[in-house]
Amino acid sequence: MSETVIELKGLTKRYGYGDTESFALKDFDLTVKRGEFIMIMGPSGCGKTTLLNIIGLLDRPTYGEYELNGEDVAGISARRQAHLRAKKIGFVFQNFNLIEDISILENVALPLVYIKQPSTIRLKNASNALDRFHLQEKEYYFPGQLSGGQQQRVAIARAIVADPEIILADEPTGNLDSRSSHLVMEELKAIHEEGNTIIMVTHNPTLTVYATRVINMLDGHIDTDIKTVEDHNLPQPVSVKFNKKHKKKRRKH
Numbered sequence: 424m425s426e427t428v429i430e431l432k433g434l435t436k437r438y439g440y441g442d443t444e445s446f447a448l449k450d451f452d453l454t455v456k457r458g459e460f461i462m463i464m465g466p467s468g469c470g471k472t473t474l475l476n477i478i479g480l481l482d483r484p485t486y487g488e489y490e491l492n493g494e495d496v497a498g499i500s501a502r503r504q505a506h507l508r509a510k511k512i513g514f515v516f517q518n519f520n521l522i523e524d525i526s527i528l529e530n531v532a533l534p535l536v537y538i539k540q541p542s543t544i545r546l547k548n549a550s551n552a553l554d555r556f557h558l559q560e561k562e563y564y565f566p567g568q569l570s571g572g573q574q575q576r577v578a579i580a581r582a583i584v585a586d587p588e589i590i591l592a593d594e595p596t597g598n599l600d601s602r603s604s605h606l607v608m609e610e611l612k613a614i615h616e617e618g619n620t621i622i623m624v625t626h627n628p629t630l631t632v633y634a635t636r637v638i639n640m641l642d643g644h645i646d647t648d649i650k651t652v653e654d655h656n657l658p659q660p661v662s663v664k665f666n667k668k669h670k671k672k673r674r675k676h
């Protein structure tokens with residue numbers, strides 16, 4: 424059975440009071456298994472970014488439960504949230520969110536500062552992550568010297584460099600042409616096939632071919648939720664696969 428990584432129950436996000444009261448999320452339930460690639464769609468203002476920000480521990484629900492790897496994280500301190508975020512979550516945003524006045528190598532190395540890796544190891548790991556996206560020869564460039572598609576691939580390298588449990592992407596192809604979108608999606612697909620869990624918001628229905636599950640939201644709740652891959656067929660983390668093989672071999676002797 425696939426492991427549950429995220430469990431949301433009765434999640435509600437309210438803005439304002441009385442006459443100005445509105446709900447970005449209302450009584451929202453969701454269970455995410457390891458290895459799912461979930462695409463979230465829905466009209467502007469239906470709560471997609473609010474949901475991603477709460478899952479990413481950048482925002483808190485007004486009420487409701489949130490368990491991340493079995494730990495109740497809805498009510499924990501901001502410090503603990505920041506620690507968990509650095510260790511377990513990688514973000515990719517529509518507008519790349521790279522820091523303009525440092526090299527792309529230093530941008531990719533940033534999440535490793537928060538998990539306290541020594542600086543020489545940080546830069547080596549960041550360089551390896553850029554290599555994976557064929558951007559190593561540009562590692563001393565600044566973000567402004569790269570195309571939009573290249574900047575988004577740098578942002579994906581930054582999202583995965585600390586080996587997070589979950590990758591959250593809010594319209595990662597929203598600012599890209601179709602060729603760059605395709606390259607970015609192929610990178611996310613490769614990351615997913617290694618057994619990573621991805622939750623991505625998109626307005627582009629053609630991208631749902633990459634998903635194992637498509638959720639349509641409406642007014643702060645789930646309208647439709649369709650799994651195209653069954654839980655037992657989801658990709659497994661590479662190390663888990665290795666252990667399984669190892670066990671099988673041992674059994675033969």
Ligand SMILES: Nc1ncnc2c1ncn2[C@@H]1O[C@H](COP(=O)(O)OP(=O)(O)OP(=O)(O)O)[C@@H](O)[C@H]1O
Pocket residue numbers: 438439446447465466467468469470471472473474
């Ligand atoms: N800080 C805030 N104060 C008040 N209302 C807010 C705030 N942030 C978001 N909202 C409201 O919550 C609702 C959901 O916003 P959210 O950004 O999650 O939508 P979205 O689905 O991501 O939309 P889009 O597709 O345009 O990005 C909207 O009605 C928005 O106006």
Ligand SMILES: [Mg+2]
Pocket residue numbers: 471472473593
């Ligand atoms: Mg949004």
